[in-house]
Amino acid sequence: MTRNPLLEPHELPPFEAIQPEHVVPAIDTLLAENRTAIDDLVARAERETPTWQSLAAPLEALNDRLSRAWSPVSHLNGTMNSPELREAYQACLGKLSAYSTWLGQHEGLFRAWQALKEGPAWDELDAAQRRTVDNTLRDFRLAGVDLPAEKKRRYGEIKARLSELANTFSNQLLDATQAWHADIDDADRLAGLPESALATLAANAEAKGVKGYRITLDFPSFYPVLTFADDRELRREVYTAFITRASDQGPNAGEYDNAPIIEETLRLRHELAGLLGFSSYAELSLQTKMAESPEQALHFLDDLARRAVPQAREEFAELEAYARNELGLTHLEPWDVGYASEKLREARHAISQEQLRPYFPAPRVVDGLFRVVERLYDIAFEEDPSAPRYHPDVRYFRILEGGNPIAGFYLDLYAREGKRGGAWMDECRVRRQEGDTLQLPVAYLTCNFTRPVGDRPALLTHDEVTTLFHEFGHGLHHMLTRQTIADISGINGVAWDAVELPSQFMENFCWERDGLDLIAGHVDNGEPLPAELLEKLQAARNFQSAMGMVRQLELSLFDLRLHHELSAPSAAEVQALLDTVRDAVSVVPRAPFNRFQNGFGHIFAGGYAAGYYSYKWAEVLSADAWSAFEEAGIFDAETGRRFRREILEAGGSRDAAELFRAFRGREPSVEPLLRHSGIRAA
Numbered sequence: 001m002t003r004n005p006l007l008e009p010h011e012l013p014p015f016e017a018i019q020p021e022h023v024v025p026a027i028d029t030l031l032a033e034n035r036t037a038i039d040d041l042v043a044r045a046e047r048e049t050p051t052w053q054s055l056a057a058p059l060e061a062l063n064d065r066l067s068r069a070w071s072p073v074s075h076l077n078g079t080m081n082s083p084e085l086r087e088a089y090q091a092c093l094g095k096l097s098a099y100s101t102w103l104g105q106h107e108g109l110f111r112a113w114q115a116l117k118e119g120p121a122w123d124e125l126d127a128a129q130r131r132t133v134d135n136t137l138r139d140f141r142l143a144g145v146d147l148p149a150e151k152k153r154r155y156g157e158i159k160a161r162l163s164e165l166a167n168t169f170s171n172q173l174l175d176a177t178q179a180w181h182a183d184i185d186d187a188d189r190l191a192g193l194p195e196s197a198l199a200t201l202a203a204n205a206e207a208k209g210v211k212g213y214r215i216t217l218d219f220p221s222f223y224p225v226l227t228f229a230d231d232r233e234l235r236r237e238v239y240t241a242f243i244t245r246a247s248d249q250g251p252n253a254g255e256y257d258n259a260p261i262i263e264e265t266l267r268l269r270h271e272l273a274g275l276l277g278f279s280s281y282a283e284l285s286l287q288t289k290m291a292e293s294p295e296q297a298l299h300f301l302d303d304l305a306r307r308a309v310p311q312a313r314e315e316f317a318e319l320e321a322y323a324r325n326e327l328g329l330t331h332l333e334p335w336d337v338g339y340a341s342e343k344l345r346e347a348r349h350a351i352s353q354e355q356l357r358p359y360f361p362a363p364r365v366v367d368g369l370f371r372v373v374e375r376l377y378d379i380a381f382e383e384d385p386s387a388p389r390y391h392p393d394v395r396y397f398r399i400l401e402g403g404n405p406i407a408g409f410y411l412d413l414y415a416r417e418g419k420r421g422g423a424w425m426d427e428c429r430v431r432r433q434e435g436d437t438l439q440l441p442v443a444y445l446t447c448n449f450t451r452p453v454g455d456r457p458a459l460l461t462h463d464e465v466t467t468l469f470h471e472f473g474h475g476l477h478h479m480l481t482r483q484t485i486a487d488i489s490g491i492n493g494v495a496w497d498a499v500e501l502p503s504q505f506m507e508n509f510c511w512e513r514d515g516l517d518l519i520a521g522h523v524d525n526g527e528p529l530p531a532e533l534l535e536k537l538q539a540a541r542n543f544q545s546a547m548g549m550v551r552q553l554e555l556s557l558f559d560l561r562l563h564h565e566l567s568a569p570s571a572a573e574v575q576a577l578l579d580t581v582r583d584a585v586s587v588v589p590r591a592p593f594n595r596f597q598n599g600f601g602h603i604f605a606g607g608y609a610a611g612y613y614s615y616k617w618a619e620v621l622s623a624d625a626w627s628a629f630e631e632a633g634i635f636d637a638e639t640g641r642r643f644r645r646e647i648l649e650a651g652g653s654r655d656a657a658e659l660f661r662a663f664r665g666r667e668p669s670v671e672p673l674l675r676h677s678g679i680r681a682a
Helices: 022-049 052-079 082-105 106-119 119-124 127-142 149-179 195-207 219-227 232-243 257-277 281-290 296-325 333-349 354-357 361-379 460-478 501-510 513-520 530-539 545-563 571-585 614-632 637-648 658-663 672-677
Strands: 182-184 213-216 382-385 395-401 404-414 425-428 432-434 437-439 442-449
Touching: 022 082, 022 106, 052 082, 052 106, 052 127, 052 354, 052 442, 082 127, 082 149, 082 382, 106 119, 106 333, 106 395, 127 195, 127 442, 149 257, 182 195, 182 232, 195 213, 195 219, 195 296, 213 219, 219 232, 219 442, 232 333, 257 281, 257 545, 281 545, 296 545, 296 571, 296 614, 296 672, 354 460, 354 530, 361 382, 361 404, 361 460, 361 637, 404 425, 404 460, 425 460, 432 614, 442 460, 460 501, 460 637, 501 513, 501 614, 501 637, 545 571, 545 614, 571 658, 614 637, 614 658, 614 672, 637 658
Parallel strands: 404 442
Antiparallel strands: 182 213, 382 395, 395 404, 425 442, 432 437
């Protein structure tokens, strides 16, 4: 049999050697070997009282070997999607889900962990090891280890099906996104678009061998049309195609409809929660989060809405008046809001994202990001061009401390065909100790920015710069951890509604002169961002901030109520709930064909089900954390060391609330968030 690169030891994934045909055999082999090894560990635990070294350490090694094989496969499926890889990936989901269920419901293994907690070895464990044991026992119960056999079987069926449904949702959304395009011959139809956007659309057309310009539903393509195109009918056409992706509406109606996926997903999630004794999936979801109950999280969201909605209504009324008086738009449609908002922003603050682009060439921004982090945490960055890569755009870097490597990451910045939209950080390897060997953490950092055109570097918008800093904050949480147990290392074991704290925190450096002096430099001459532009940027920071906040509250309330109030809703009932939430908090117009939920991958194909509220929850923490730097100086060495020690290095070793108190010296306050967001007190 030919060698399988996924089964061979490697420091970094051998991307160039990995083929779709390697995936299923590798996963089959590892799962079979793990099952045998785990049964052997359990048999040993029944003969002699388990210790950390006889139980937890070998289990972690088995999990890590499986993770190191599956991680590059999962990442390639998201960044280099192909029919062959998609098929291999899909074929493994059920196998991995079945294995996870078998592991979580293994009564012998559960008893072994209990024996470790209740036996003499417990006194020898340190705090991190004890937390790992407690988390593991909790997870056994959440996996149904206590259920009777028939309910265990049903639990496994549901988990396997939910895994398939999430993947199908993601695939259909990707297919729907790539199924639509508009080719434009007449450049006059694109009047209003900046040169950078026209160059992107021309490059899209050239790549497909057509003349003129091609608009796609990838963010760098459709967003400039909705923001800048003077042609209202073109905006309507692009908006309609985007907001109806994977639905029963729009230009590809019914072709990739995710509504049946949503219905089945919600029904199975509710059934799963019921099996475990919870009244709703939201109750189950919050067992591993900071919020103590769905009611507490809903109260938090409602309180923010009470403060923000009145101001959001004022902001929208102002936008309507401006659009009517200055743009001749007597009735704002959904496809007009972004366009009119950009015109109003330019009129009020004399600044636009396009004005800022020349100051944010991608190479300069990346270098500036590194310099910010170097000043904060006294570390250094080093590129390794010899590291295995999966695409020519991708770069690999090491993080050094005292000249020694402590972590690494892949940087994949630009949108391309076969790459799912959005921006994210994911684990390639986790920091853990195995015997005398310390495995260093490695992260994937993925964005979908506008590609470079010709010899010019990619020029980023300020929004894209903050996105990069956000994802790098997640990366630092993963890479700067000091934990050596995989289950609490980096972001592992961190409450989901606290995991956005380090990422949102990093965005603040993109708004401050001291940070921007490191990040920004004009593409032609390297000149820093002029004081006049900085003042305008900062003045515009809270432009329509209440409208932005209520949009997040709309999504958060919809997600939480969907998973708490409805058990097996039809597509019509899902739509009705979304409409009800919008009636309460939304201020912008909506089209009757809007099917946003069919593309809401965060909750139907990601990890945010009954947890989307965590963006706002963590924003309270991040704004309050940032206020400590405002008080001391944004590059204050002692504050930086304390944030690194108490938040980034601690990982999941302690409760998130305890870590925040250790950093801030008190409970979190919502006031810094309201102040930073420009939300007046209700």
